[in-house]
Amino acid sequence: MAPFFVFIIFIMMPVMRYLLFLLLSFPCLAVTELSSSPEKNEPELSADSKYQLAKIEELLDFGAPDLALHFIKTNQPEFTEASLNEWLVWEEKRISLLEKMEDWQQIFERISGQRTLWQPGSLSVELKNQFIGKQIEASLQINKPEQAMSLLRDELWSGNVVVSQIEEWRRLIIRSYLDLGLTADAQSAMRSYHLDYGQDRLVTDQWLLLQSQILIDSGYASRAIKLLEDKKAPALQAQLLLAKLKAKSVSSDKVEKQARKQLKKARKDQRAQSIYWYIILRAAVVQQDYLVQVEAVENLLELKAEKYLRTVFSQVDSDVSADALWDSYLQAGLHLSNQFKLLRGDDGSWYVKANQLAKKKPRQARILFAFLALNGHDDAHRKSSFERLAGLLEKRKKGLEIIYRLFMEAGQITSLDIIPESIRYTLVDYALSHANLKIAATLMAGLAQPPEGKDNFDWNLRRSRILVLGGQYQEATDILIQMISRRKQLKEIQVDQYLQVVFDLQNVQAHDQALKAFKVLEQYPLSKKVERELAFWKAESYQALNDHQQAAWLFLKSAQPIEEEIDPWYHTSIFKAAEAMGKAGLIRDAREQFIKLLRITASEARKAVIRQRLQQLRLQQSHKLGESAE
8 A cells, every 4th residue: 555545544434543642642652761871982884984974074074975975875885783873973973964964855865775774673663763854854844744654653663762852852743743734633633732831841943933833823923923922933934924914913014024134134044034034925925016926036036935934834835836937927917917008819919018117116027927927818019928938037147046046946838849949058057066967857848949149059069069968869879960960071170079969879878879870970071080989989889789799890890090000099999809800709810809908018017918818718718728629
């Protein structure tokens, strides 16, 4: 049965929910009380581990967390009984670094993968619980509360949880309920927690936020105000403003003004900016001020604020998203159409008015363009409106972030075909700058013509290379073949650039496609040097495809010297030809090539390698004779 389906049954069946209530009310039912693990001494690390861990600390001080993580992945020992203590030091370093990088998805996947390696008794229950606690927290951070609840349920009912862990996990259950929108269950679990541990058990900012969220969502905003009064942390101050807005103890206009005042003080603190823009948004919704809603959501998308906002407020996802911004544009567009007396269907008037507003009131212009892009009757006006909207957004400091999200994450954009080519070029550049090669390849696939001012040859090379990197090898090859098939000639630099992309195909082991691309190139007049090199690279692909006879022939062809000069290329090609012959079972021919090479090689080190290959051929021949004798 699928875990999610099991989870749904678990939270919905009355008997099971009652049992969970008992579980939360009486910790002794949830755990087998275990003695704390003995105080552990610092594990003795190898000299290499000490050196590498010190290097990682230096990299973190230098502000290079990605490189530090690379060193951890490269140097961390495997999980075995013998290396357990050393593995733990590395693993704690890895998880700690991923937490600082806020890469919660990787934390979840890492712990999930490692749990399959843990044998019974290999880790203390306490240590195992700590790792699982991190996995549960990661599930909540990536907005998968049902996954978190499933993990919590399995572990609590396993009876294999230390007492010190149960309190923390009960708080995670409360948070999971809240994230699932089960406010009544969250409130019940909170009440049970307070009965067991007391009202003043925990006074951290995160716990206060959780309590206030439940109170606000349960309709007790006035109680949340009392809980949050005099608290200094920005997140708690923002939650207090939201509580006042919900309790209607302060007007929405005043809440917005207070939030804007705090926003000015938070210019260097992106998290604080996020929470105050969110309060401005919520106040604007109450006021039905659609222009301010657009302003707030645009800023929140620029800040990529959703992940952090979820830890402070509930119901963030419906308020802050690409779809929410399109909806805000549409609502604001209807409002402005009344103000400017614009009629639905009169695309020309909308477009003219938007252009008039573009310089002095760009937000209003963006709203009109967005409305027209989705609702215009004329294809040309819709296309131009999309382009003008993107152009105005691009002028913002982080406008590319908004453009990308509007066109790649929104339900309103149902197909890439809707997106004008000029915007797709922009999206390709954005995706590449964020190392999202698959998205870049998808966007690039249908863009046959280069953007204005770009060379067609260079553009298609770029298309092909991106498709290779995105794993679309056949599509990349098709572009390579098409881009030179109709040309009368190729410049030397174009040949070199073309070959670089074919080498990319070889590097990803797409040798059939690489050979097709080489074949098309051979129809053009090429210099002797290029012909020689081309034979070598083709031989490499045939070798990889286990066609050793064809590879041997091409390596021999590549060995033919230019102007009868024996050069290093000749030596390498003959050596490779001899190896290919040996793999093809042509032992006599292979020996002849190696002996020829031995006579002209000056380097003693190279001679030693050739003699070794000759010895291997003798052994291969002896083995072959032995088989035939049998």
